[in-house]
Amino acid sequence: MTLDTNTNAPAIHAEALTKIFSDPERGKVAAVQDLDLACNYGEVMGLLGPNGAGKTTTLRMLSTILAPTRGRGTVAGADITNDPITVRKRIGFLSGTTGLYPRLTAQEVLQYFGRLHGMDEDTLGRRLEVVVKAFDLKDFLLGRCESLSTGQKQRVSIARAVIHDPRVLILDEPTTGLDLLAASDMIRFVESRREEGRCVLFSTHILSEAERLCDRIAIVHAGRVLAVGTQEELREDTGEKWLEDVFRAFVARADNSPEQAADQPHANIVDGEPHK
Amino acid sequence: MRDKHHQDSGHEGPGTSLDPRTQLPGATLAMTQRLAATLQVTGKELRETLRDRQTAFTTLVLPICMYPVLFWIMAQGFLVLQGQKERTEVHVGVVNQGLLEEDLLRAMDQGPEPGPANRLVLVDLGFQDDVPPEDLLEATSGVGEPQGPPLAGVLSFGPDGAHLHVNRSEPKGELAESRVTKRLAQHVDQLREQAAEAGGHAASALQPLYLERVDVGPESDKGALLLATLLPMLLVTMCVMGAFFPAVDLSAGERERGTAETTLLLPVPRLWVLQGKVLAVASLAMIATTFNLLALGISAEGLLATILQGSNITINLPWQALLAVAPLALLFALFVAATLTATSGMARNFKEAQAMLGPVQMVFILPAIAGIMPGIDLTPGLALVPVLNVTLAAKSMLLGKVLPLEYALVAGSLLLSAWLALKFAVRLLSREAFATTSATISWRQLFSFLRSDGDASR
Numbered sequence: 001m002t003l004d005t006n007t008n009a010p011a012i013h014a015e016a017l018t019k020i021f022s023d024p025e026r027g028k029v030a031a032v033q034d035l036d037l038a039c040n041y042g043e044v045m046g047l048l049g050p051n052g053a054g055k056t057t058t059l060r061m062l063s064t065i066l067a068p069t070r071g072r073g074t075v076a077g078a079d080i081t082n083d084p085i086t087v088r089k090r091i092g093f094l095s096g097t098t099g100l101y102p103r104l105t106a107q108e109v110l111q112y113f114g115r116l117h118g119m120d121e122d123t124l125g126r127r128l129e130v131v132v133k134a135f136d137l138k139d140f141l142l143g144r145c146e147s148l149s150t151g152q153k154q155r156v157s158i159a160r161a162v163i164h165d166p167r168v169l170i171l172d173e174p175t176t177g178l179d180l181l182a183a184s185d186m187i188r189f190v191e192s193r194r195e196e197g198r199c200v201l202f203s204t205h206i207l208s209e210a211e212r213l214c215d216r217i218a219i220v221h222a223g224r225v226l227a228v229g230t231q232e233e234l235r236e237d238t239g240e241k242w243l244e245d246v247f248r249a250f251v252a253r254a255d256n257s258p259e260q261a262a263d264q265p266h267a268n269i270v271d272g273e274p275h276k
Numbered sequence: 277m278r279d280k281h282h283q284d285s286g287h288e289g290p291g292t293s294l295d296p297r298t299q300l301p302g303a304t305l306a307m308t309q310r311l312a313a314t315l316q317v318t319g320k321e322l323r324e325t326l327r328d329r330q331t332a333f334t335t336l337v338l339p340i341c342m343y344p345v346l347f348w349i350m351a352q353g354f355l356v357l358q359g360q361k362e363r364t365e366v367h368v369g370v371v372n373q374g375l376l377e378e379d380l381l382r383a384m385d386q387g388p389e390p391g392p393a394n395r396l397v398l399v400d401l402g403f404q405d406d407v408p409p410e411d412l413l414e415a416t417s418g419v420g421e422p423q424g425p426p427l428a429g430v431l432s433f434g435p436d437g438a439h440l441h442v443n444r445s446e447p448k449g450e451l452a453e454s455r456v457t458k459r460l461a462q463h464v465d466q467l468r469e470q471a472a473e474a475g476g477h478a479a480s481a482l483q484p485l486y487l488e489r490v491d492v493g494p495e496s497d498k499g500a501l502l503l504a505t506l507l508p509m510l511l512v513t514m515c516v517m518g519a520f521f522p523a524v525d526l527s528a529g530e531r532e533r534g535t536a537e538t539t540l541l542l543p544v545p546r547l548w549v550l551q552g553k554v555l556a557v558a559s560l561a562m563i564a565t566t567f568n569l570l571a572l573g574i575s576a577e578g579l580l581a582t583i584l585q586g587s588n589i590t591i592n593l594p595w596q597a598l599l600a601v602a603p604l605a606l607l608f609a610l611f612v613a614a615t616l617t618a619t620s621g622m623a624r625n626f627k628e629a630q631a632m633l634g635p636v637q638m639v640f641i642l643p644a645i646a647g648i649m650p651g652i653d654l655t656p657g658l659a660l661v662p663v664l665n666v667t668l669a670a671k672s673m674l675l676g677k678v679l680p681l682e683y684a685l686v687a688g689s690l691l692l693s694a695w696l697a698l699k700f701a702v703r704l705l706s707r708e709a710f711a712t713t714s715a716t717i718s719w720r721q722l723f724s725f726l727r728s729d730g731d732a733s734r
Contacts (some may be wrong), residue, residue, distance in 0.1 A: 098538045
């Protein structure tokens, strides 16, 4: 199956996206600062960065869980600030923290999301058949989510994210906590979405995953995008062979820049009045 | 913004003008979609909450089992206490006992019901002209008698009649007063009858004025008064208790279970989701209240029959009045649900939410207790005071009073309170911290959030 999308407009577009949190201990903290990003249909883009780099906050802003402090973004043609509900209708979002309702069965979770996506019963029934087959949910479809194994929960979560057949998928460290088989299933799922012409934006700190899946990689560090490009472009830019070294080179370059050095040691704290 | 999301095709909903599929105007369709989404959320929350054993137990099972058991224990306790009271022996000292007539002494000693129950033991204190009777209460033995229990009263006779000194702060003091009064009155009646017989008169001729007290109030009205005093407070208490666990479960529970982010991803405005949640909590509160009232109604009859022995008071649940109270109770349940859901949303887990809701519960229950005080009735002014107003309205309805203006004001006040509480809940639960932090929300953060525009429309 391929998706009919307007390939001229990017599936995801972010411009100067910034998120500042008020932290009682550290004052105002910029988790993401002036982030620019564009991701197309039929493309898998990875946000690569260490823990605390701002990957999750970026994905949460793009999926409208969080409102940006400033900057703008569109996802699947809808503005994330002014039209968040349409964004949520058009995306599938999955992260380690999007838990399943434990006391509902897998089928009830899928039906709940399908109905709230405005699907009528016939459409929902057909769509349910598709995802049950695609993710092999038949054996535990009627089991309560609390009784499922981690791998089964992950499959139900993916089915929940795609029950409405979204054009854009946003995945936050989708393989974290999964065993080898489940992680491999997830990777195959992402590849299949690309083949269908959908856009997949995902975050990871696992380099091998990024190397295998990503058409382009955005290197994120301390709330900023340091570089975006294909793996070849990034290697060429740094002269490094391995992705790990590429990543280190960009981080070192950013840390040594005069602009960044001036802000050290708390580069992402703005207007910070530490809590006394 | 809300309109925009209806302008998309496919699963994203129709436009604000005439919808090509349903031929409904956009506004009507939007309202239908809003209602459908809200009910979807309510249905899901109800299903999920009732599958939680603790909530199902406290909402449905506990009232059914609790009241019969509780009332049986209360009835048994009452019977035990009553039996103990009857079997309690009371010692009353008598001053100058030797001067008293034989008949009087016999009447005092034996009493109207001879036997071990209601026993009054007279203790001869001898001649005590110089000692004040209250000091004699300290005595523990009479003249030539062995040491006994403390005296519950001291009885003395003089030219102006009999004097009984008791200490009413002591349980035995009251018993002494009651038994002595009863026996003396009976002795006086006997004396009157004897005097009348000797003079050839009717006994009534020696009592120029006899006061007969007649209670013309129907026994059912007395039952209604009793219910009107108790039920409104129980209604409020049961509603608050019924909303407690579901409110915690649907807000702090979501954070604890890690499903808050999932809920924020629902493709409908957060206001609708919150409406659905509050409606679910209010429904469970009403279900709990109804179950409680049913169980109470069924089991209270046995208890009252035990307590009101000898009385003809009949207790019938006034179903018509209760049905009239139901709409106000529903509005009150919405108010309670929104307030409790919002408050427990500030907590990061179930335990913390339970601690937070303790004081909030009292905010609801204390005005309800005030509402059952005698002399406080529903007025247009009091009809505007939330919680107190629903108690007073229920009280007046159960007494059969019809106060249309006041009831309308109560409904309006409750509706406004519920709406404000819902707005508060939406603001609180749609804030980013609900999904993104595991920290407790401080009061300072809460108020700074409420001052801002918040995130409710997202």
